Amino acid sequence: xxxxxxxxxxxxxxxxxxxxxxxxxxxxxxxxxxxxxxxxxxxxxxxxxxxxxxxxxxxxxxxxxxxxxxxxxxxxxxxxxxxxxxxxxxxxxxxxxxxxxxxxxxxxxxxxxxxxxxxxxxxxxxxxxxxxxxxxxxxxxxxxxxxxxxxxxxxxxxxxxxxxxxxxxxxxxxxxxxxxxxxxxxxxxxxxxxxxxxxxxxxxxxxxxxxxxxxxxxxxxxxxxxxxxxxxxxxxxxxxxxxxxxxxxxxxxxxxxxxxxxxxxxxxxxxxxxxxxxxxxxxxxxxxxxxxxxxxxxxxxxxxxxxxxxxxxxxxxxxxxxxxxxxxxxxxxxxxxx
Amino acid sequence: xxxxxxxxxxxxxxxxxxxxxxxxxxxxxxxxxxxxxxxxxxxxxxxxxxxxxxxxxxxxxxxxxxxxxxxxxxxxxxxxxxxxxxxxxxxxxxxxxxxxxxxxxxxxxxxxxxxxxxxxxxxxxxxxxxxxxxxxxxxxxxxxxxxxxxxxxxxxxxxxxxxxxxxxxxxxxxxxxxxxxxxxxxxxxxxxxxxxxxxxxxxxxxxxxxxxxxxxxxxxxxxxxxxxxxxxxxxxxxxxxxxxxxxxxxxxxxxxxxxxxxxxxxxxxxxxxxxxxxxxxxxxxxxxxxxxxxxxxxxxxxxxxxxxxxxxxxxxxxxxxxxxxxxxxxxxxxxxxx
DNA sequence: CTGAAAGCGCTTACAG
DNA sequence: CTGAAAGCGCTTACAG
Numbered sequence: 001x002x003x004x005x006x007x008x009x010x011x012x013x014x015x016x017x018x019x020x021x022x023x024x025x026x027x028x029x030x031x032x033x034x035x036x037x038x039x040x041x042x043x044x045x046x047x048x049x050x051x052x053x054x055x056x057x058x059x060x061x062x063x064x065x066x067x068x069x070x071x072x073x074x075x076x077x078x079x080x081x082x083x084x085x086x087x088x089x090x091x092x093x094x095x096x097x098x099x100x101x102x103x104x105x106x107x108x109x110x111x112x113x114x115x116x117x118x119x120x121x122x123x124x125x126x127x128x129x130x131x132x133x134x135x136x137x138x139x140x141x142x143x144x145x146x147x148x149x150x151x152x153x154x155x156x157x158x159x160x161x162x163x164x165x166x167x168x169x170x171x172x173x174x175x176x177x178x179x180x181x182x183x184x185x186x187x188x189x190x191x192x193x194x195x196x197x198x199x200x201x202x203x204x205x206x207x208x209x210x211x212x213x214x215x216x217x218x219x220x221x222x223x224x225x226x227x228x229x230x231x232x233x234x235x236x237x238x239x240x241x242x243x244x245x246x247x248x249x250x251x252x253x254x255x256x257x258x259x260x261x262x263x264x265x266x267x268x269x270x271x272x273x274x275x276x277x278x279x280x281x282x283x284x285x286x287x288x289x290x291x292x293x294x295x296x297x298x299x300x301x302x303x304x305x306x307x308x309x310x311x312x313x314x315x316x317x318x319x320x321x322x323x324x325x326x327x328x329x330x331x332x333x334x335x336x337x338x
Numbered sequence: 339x340x341x342x343x344x345x346x347x348x349x350x351x352x353x354x355x356x357x358x359x360x361x362x363x364x365x366x367x368x369x370x371x372x373x374x375x376x377x378x379x380x381x382x383x384x385x386x387x388x389x390x391x392x393x394x395x396x397x398x399x400x401x402x403x404x405x406x407x408x409x410x411x412x413x414x415x416x417x418x419x420x421x422x423x424x425x426x427x428x429x430x431x432x433x434x435x436x437x438x439x440x441x442x443x444x445x446x447x448x449x450x451x452x453x454x455x456x457x458x459x460x461x462x463x464x465x466x467x468x469x470x471x472x473x474x475x476x477x478x479x480x481x482x483x484x485x486x487x488x489x490x491x492x493x494x495x496x497x498x499x500x501x502x503x504x505x506x507x508x509x510x511x512x513x514x515x516x517x518x519x520x521x522x523x524x525x526x527x528x529x530x531x532x533x534x535x536x537x538x539x540x541x542x543x544x545x546x547x548x549x550x551x552x553x554x555x556x557x558x559x560x561x562x563x564x565x566x567x568x569x570x571x572x573x574x575x576x577x578x579x580x581x582x583x584x585x586x587x588x589x590x591x592x593x594x595x596x597x598x599x600x601x602x603x604x605x606x607x608x609x610x611x612x613x614x615x616x617x618x619x620x621x622x623x624x625x626x627x628x629x630x631x632x633x634x635x636x637x638x639x640x641x642x643x644x645x646x647x648x649x650x651x652x653x654x655x656x657x658x659x660x661x662x663x664x665x666x667x668x669x670x671x672x673x674x675x676x
Numbered sequence: 677c678t679g680a681a682a683g684c685g686c687t688t689a690c691a692g
Numbered sequence: 693c694t695g696a697a698a699g700c701g702c703t704t705a706c707a708g
Contacts, residue, residue, distance in 0.1 A: 006451065006454065006701095008700090008701055008702085009701065009702065010701075010702095018678080018679085019678065019679045019680070020679090020680095020701090021678075021679065021680080021703080021704080022677090022678060022679075023702095024702070024703060024704085025703095027702095027703095030677095031677060031678095032677070032678080033677055033678085036677080050451040050452045051452060051702070052396070052452070052454060052701050052702065053452045053453055053454070053702095054391075054392040054393075054395035054396045054401065054454065054700085054701080054702090055392075055396050055684090055700070055701035056701080056702055057392035057702090058392045058393050058396055058683095058685065058686085058701080058702070059683070059684045059685095059703045059704080060684085060702085060703065060704095063392065073420060073421060074414075074417050074418065074421070074614075076412075076414055079411040079412050079417060080412065082438075083411060083412070083438065083440065086438060086440045087440050090441055095449070096436065097433075097435075098434065098436050100420075100421065102424045102425050103428055107428075110388055111433070113344065114389060114390070115391055115392075115433075116344065116390060116391070116392065221614075250615075250618065250620075253618075253619075253620055254618045254619040254620055257620055258619050276412075276559075277588075277615060280591075280592045281591075281592040281595035281596050282595055282620050282621060283620060346685055346686085347686065348685075348686090356694080356695085357695045357696070358685090358686085358695090358696095359686095359694075359696080359697090360693090360694060360695075362686070362687060363687095363693090363694085365686095366687080368688095368693095369693060370693070370694080371693055371694085374694080389685080389686070390684085390686065391686095392684085392685080392686090393684070393685035393686035393687090393700090394685080394687075395686090396684090396685080396687095396699095396700045396701065396702085397685085397686050397687045397688080397699070397700045398687065398688095398700085677708105678707100678708085679706105679707090679708085680707085680708105681704105681705100681706085681707100682705090682706100683703090683704095684701105684702090684703090684704105685700105686699100686700090687699090688697105688698090688699095688700105689697100689698090690695105690696095690697085690698100691694100691695090691696085691697105692693105692694085692695085
């Protein structure tokens with residue numbers, strides 16, 4: 001239990017009868033005579049030597065640390081992205097510093113700077129994000145992942161959220177819905193903006209007479225649950241709901257159950273994300289699938305490339321989405337209504 | 339966008355006209371004349387100085403880094419614990435290094451050693467854990483959180499899982515169930531052992547004639563889903579299921595739906611954990627609640643105390659659980675069966 | 677190929 | 693209270 005002190009490269013050198021710099025070369029692939037290398041490797045193995053990363057970071061130009069900003073780990077959506085980023089970083093021998101909303105933007109910025117991270121993968125940026133902008137202004141490379149910001153000085157990767165909105169509009173219109181409500185995500189999030197814009201545009205195009213009610217769900221379960229219950233209890237409830245993400249759609253499904261509203265008989269519900277629980281038999285949520293792992297993976301790779309070549313032009317990748325039809329949507333006609 | 343080089347304490351010192359060690363003292367609360375301190379603080383603020391943590395770690399006895407080992411971030415259960423640990427560490431100015439199953443045990447051990455973490459919070463230990471033991475043997479303080487190991491040389495915190503098993507047995511027996519199956523968690527996990535043991539003991543005590551079938555769900559959705567479908571399709575299906583955690587209970591609920599088995603009419607299902615989704619109207623899972631955040635918080639605090647006082651006696655805390663009755667369990671009599 | 681040396685940015689005794 | 697100096701454990705030119 002007593003803390004076993006770590007061996008340093010100096011001790012390894014002494015034991016192998018070489019200079020410390022030779023040990024360093026063996027470790028980092030410098031040119032070393034085969035026989036010297038063998039001897040050093042032996043001593044290294046004997047002690048199961050692990051270089052002190054703090055020392056290495058201090059002297060090297062880079063720390064090998066990448067910040068990953070996730071606002072809300074509790075949305076099952078984000079752990080999937082963390083894992084994908086982690087996998088890429090791990091492959092490249094980089095380390096991950098997780099920043100959640102436990103710290104304020106100011107504290108997080110301070111932490112990223114104190115840690116001297118090489119770059120940041122930012123998953124939950126807002127339009128005037130209080131963390132993303134300052135980080136970037138400090139010259140730390142940032143890649144925006146999943147949520148983007150127009151004009152942001154960094155690489156960006158996102159799903160085709162506008163098309164997502166359009167697909168949902170088409171689906172609900174095709175089913176005959178004419179009283180539709182949209183449960184919106186956080187206002188300054190690009191995903192909510194784009195999904196909303198795509199949906200509205202398609203509606204205006206195909207069915208300008210449809211009255212669209214919009215409520216704010218803030219990408220939050222409890223907020224959406226309350227908003228949808230209110231919506232359904234009103235005199236003229238909508239026959240269909242487009243929720244900007246699955247968490248809010250799950251809330252809507254449960255709110256409907258609480259209000260005794262049958263889905264999809266009296267209400268159709270569509271989400272966006274395709275979270276794991278959406279495929280459950282008890283849920284069967286019609287939703288739009290986005291390639292979550294892929295988005296995160298691409299973001300991580302873009303960051304790595306950026307670190308290699310800071311001057312290359314910015315990229316902005318938009319990955320395709322797909323409507324997943326399940327059991328929460330059904331045709332609607334005035335007669336269907338009870 | 340160009341990387342803005344960080345200022346060092348030497349530059350601060352020069353600009354403030356003091357020695358670098360004085361800057362260090364101002365930063366760390368050493369004794370400094372009020373007027374000197376003021377001058378240094380001004381320069382510090384002007385540059386928004388952030389000390390290089392790598393440098394600090396290198397020279398100080400401790401790094402301020404705490405490893406948090408989470409096998410599967412995808413179980414909604416774990417992010418809740420991460421957050422609780424994060425909150426405590428953040429309060430204390432410590433940093434968190436997340437270790438998931440992206441790396442092997444060997445790689446994770448190497449990483450913890452290279453990073454020179456001060457200690458580790460271990461959430462998913464197995465009986466002969468390939469990571470927990472070696473880490474501890476390297477003299478790094480480990481606190482076992484949620485899952486424990488008998489005889490492990492570290493502080494431990496867990497829920498009262500034996501009582502959890504007993505509570506469930508009582509509940510199902512009270513409802514009249516006599517054909518019961520248990521969907522078990524990973525074999526070498528203390529939670530599965532204790533929940534299983536408590537359940538079996540109570541059954542043996544109150545209703546030795548009950549035949550208990552046990553299947554392995556491995557704390558995994560897909561595994562449990564398949565196992566439960568098979569169970570329900572058999573000639574003599576059980577009338578009640580005790581799943582060692584909620585993820586597996588959710589799988590069971592969905593498997594039942596897939597098999598056209600009515601819950602709770604034809605099958606009662608009980609979980610363990612009380613995950614957020616269990617309270618959903620669409621799920622309404624009867625389960626055992628354990629104080630998840632609290633367990634994680636206590637673990638983090640025990641680790642902090644351990645770092646303060648490495649020689650104090652080991653503690654082992656067991657926190658109470660509570661049965662949460664919802665809609666997936668119902669009375670059973672031979673006549674009820676279809 | 678290899679060693680001696682400088683230096684990364686801090687903290688911490690040690691003098692004064 | 694404050695400064696000069698040593699040293700943490702590495703990487704990286706620089707000589708040889």
